[in-house]
Amino acid sequence: MLRTLYNQIGRYRGAALATPLLTTAEVVVDVLIPYVTAQLIDRGLTGGDLQAVWRYGAGMLLLALLSLMLGVAAGWSSAYASTGFAANLRSAMYRRIQQFSFANIDRFSTSGLVTRMTTDVQSLQQAFQQIMRISVRAPLRLVLSVVMCMVIDPRLSLIFLVAMVLLGTALWCIISRVRRLFQQVFTRYDDLNRSVQENVRAIRVVKAFVREDYENDKFARAAEALARLYMRAESLMALNHPVMNLVMYGCIIALSWWGAHFVVDGTLTTGRLASLFTYVMSILQALMMLSMIFVMLTQSAASAARVCAILEEKPDITNPSTPVCDVPDGRLELRGVRFDYPSPETKTASQHTSKRSALYDVSFAVSSGETIGIIGGTGSGKSTLVSLICRLYDPREGVVMVGGRDVREYDLHALRTSVAVVLQQSTLFSGTVLENLRWGRPDATPEECRHACRLAQADDFVNEMPQGYDTYIEQGGANLSGGQRQRLCIARALLKQPRILLLDDSTSACDTATDARIQQAFREQLPGMTKLIIAQRISSVRHCDRILVMDNGVVTGFDTHERLLQSNALYQEIFALQHADEGDFDEAASQKGGVS
């Protein structure tokens, strides 16, 4: 874990190294100053020598100036190193998350990732800065003071030895427990974050059902659980102080008792006893600082563990060692594919994975340029199929082949550029329409973007928006309707100019007329592209070359509309349901339109 963190210091290593060195120099100068002070008093004031006062005063000011410069330099370098370290951590985590497969993402929650990248990193940054500066100062002082005690009277320094052992054990006991508590504290932070996130996202639902009080209770529970645990951790940590005080006070009393005896015996002078007390105080201060470091370390150890969990998470899906970078054509074949969703990391979460397998022994082949419809009930495995083709997941058994090769042989970037998928959840990002479209191809010209929008039947409504293609889309596309979002998502995918296009129920919020126009545009203008269209409505797939019928993870039919109508029971049933006077408003319209 330390190794992982250490690597993140990166180009700030110089500053991270300079800080303790500068601090050491500062400590040395600071130690010299009291010496000069003593001279100033003894020679100057007590001796009544004004010249000496000036001389030592000047010397002291010089040292003060030096100490100031060193101190400022140490401060600056520590600030530079620690904020740089934090930035590197965030960057490394973010980069790592970008490499995550869907299965990796499933293991962490979004809110958990957010806490790790903000709160946890913040606490690591502070700890790092403190440690760089104090970790030199405190031990240095401690060691120097203990050495001085040994020099003055080895017998009495035995007291310190006993005290150290006692203190060490006590602190270790406290800290090992606090550490575990802090680990839990951060999980509670995730809960708190999630509670806020869910509430903010679903605020319309909350308001529509007047569930403000209920939400308040829910949030209060999360906040209270956090506060309770945090309080327990802090209270336990607060024991550090009295424990240390008690040990040190014990030392003072023991020192006084034995010290008095030794003085009376004549084996110790009063002056030396007095200086021993000074060192005890100095040790006490150093220990306080050390305990502060310990507190910081325990607090940040939990953060460090959580950060490292991300940095050390192995991406499930990686590029092959000698990747194929070119997808030759739009052929597609699945052979004996079987797939289950991985169960998430937490115990509670594992309950919610369904007991059914997502896909059983799925095999079929599609040639380049074909348009394939996929139809089937809720949870029949249609979306899973799509995820496997662009390698968002790897199948448990069997092979997925694109362009005549196993998808695992391709460079991921090349594969996903050639296999475009429009996901069910139409996610857009805050930014202009054009910026969102250019996700498909960063160097697409405005004309190319417009062309893609025309194919996806989005050009018209985009033009009607106040700033056209420069209109700003709010987070999550809040200022667009569901159908509009879907069409922009399709246009975005088209810009990739893929060999295979996968539409996962991507026109569900569009009316049938628009849906039909999109398909017509595909047929006429993109003949070479293999198209897989998942849909609920038979009208959306009936004109496809072939239709794949799925039921509970199994392919039950793969043929043309007409033949399926004759042979496939499930297809017949769906068709009957949709055409028994129940069809779509717009669909009926288009049928009649054809007649008239």
Added chain:
Amino acid sequence: MRQPQFGAPRGPQGPVGLQSASREQRRVMLRLLRFVMRHYRWSLLVVCLCILLSSVTSLVSSLFTRTLIDDYIAPLLASTAAGAGADYAPLALGLLRLGAVLLLGTACGYLYNRLMIRVSQGTMLRLRKHIFQRMQHLPVAYFDRHSHGELMSVYTNDVDSLRQMISSAMSQVLSSLITIVATFTSMIVLSVPLTLVSILIAALMVYVTGRLGRWSRSYFRTSQESVARVNGFIEEMLSGQRVVKVFCHEEQAIADFETINERLRHAACQASRITSVVMPINGNLGNLGYVLIAVVGAVLALGDFPLLPFQSAVSLGTIVAFLQLNKSFTQPISHVSQEINSVLNATVGAERVFRLADAEPEADEGEQTLENPQGDVDFRHVDFSYVEGKQVLYDIHINTEPGQKIAFVGGTGAGKTTIINLINRFYDIQRGEILYDGIPIVQIDKGSLRRSMAIVLQETHLFTGTVLDNIRYGRLDATDEECVEAARLVGAHEFIRRLASGYNTVLQGDGGNLSQGERQLLAIARAAVANPPVLILDEATSSVDTRTEQMVQRGMDSIMKGRTTFIIAHRLSTVRGADQIIVLDHGHIAEQGTHAQLLALRGQYYQLYTHNGID
């Protein structure tokens, strides 16, 4: 039901020590202080007492060296020198007394630490609950405007920044003040001119610290804002991480992140740089003061200034004693000014917390409650615009009878979604009236109004919890049986039963592992269990597959019976079976009537119905 109120800001004058703070910051500080005082007055009193006691005991322990030597060891040495043998009893007694005092001090220290933990954590808890409660009453438009990550950042980063300030700063300042007062008195007694020098140095420290503080504050603000931006970015991008993957957008996403990450690093570095130099500067100002006093004292004592009346009062012994005092005077001052600085920086976080707490809640001046709602909703010449100057709806006039089915038809951007957002007052209309059972909806208590209708939105949102909890969200006092019944009604029972733990399956991350259709079924079941007289359905059946849709439709039909239903749907049967069809065109009602009436009109509806072909 009333939330705890924060003290209203009073006058602009604040304590002297906070001169470097801006008015705004003083206001925020005082408000926070008053909030803490209100809830923890007695705890804080005990804390003050404990701090006083533990300061005194630590003073006793630091003085003990002299006492030990002068009062115990010297007599012992004298008596042994006199050959009388050593009597250690008085020493043992003295040490016992010391031990007792120190024990008391330690106990006091522990006690006030524990209390301060309670105060700081308790305050954070109260603040979090308070802003969350307030947030629940903010208008929907507020959530449209603010990124989710930014809001989340207030609950964690900003509230956390107060912890340090409350738990350590308060007690530090207090104990420092006690020391300052004690040493100051002794200093005045010893020498007035030297005290003036001391004060000069202390003032310089306070001034420099204040200066640095003010300088750093703007950086702290930038830094805290950068944190919120990074937060917002991460939240949005990680929520859409699947799209990022599918589009191989990783490189770009990293590049974008690097930009704002670097900006945060820069701001944080600037802020932290300034704070980290405060300590060395103050420490060395202390050294400067030391020299100054030594020189001035020496000059006063040794030099010959007949014009100065008080020079004879300064002896060498006084100077040496004064130098010690000066040290224990300036040290806490530099402590206090540093603490105040960090406190002021924490106000940046507090400010953002209060800004959220103070955001204008949605108007809810209605006082009438709907005792026995009938579901009679009428629109009277309604005009609406989201943003001033960009009107979206024009003169919408609809009369309904309870139990009618109203279907909205029209192209995208016609205003269908907007209309249904007005009925339950997600947004307030500018002109005209909407009536529920004849009462203008602005006069109806918002909770009562919203409880009288259920809504199924385009976007499905589920909550972390069991399937049963999610259904029960519609009506909290629904029994398990009623929830199951609702699920059966909308056809969700089948798939729920197939889940690992059935109705007790825990959903996470917005129902992550359920398909879109399954999630939508749950949302419909949620509305079904609410059982209100008015239903609002927004493309509710769009992503449910045909067989499921069939079941949903049947369930829907049965719950629509006897209820006023506003529906945006593409289904022919829904539109045809509607009592009223409203054809919307660019925010205007183009046509209005039953299927037959509209067909007879041969207008837009007829066009839609017959000619909306592929060309």
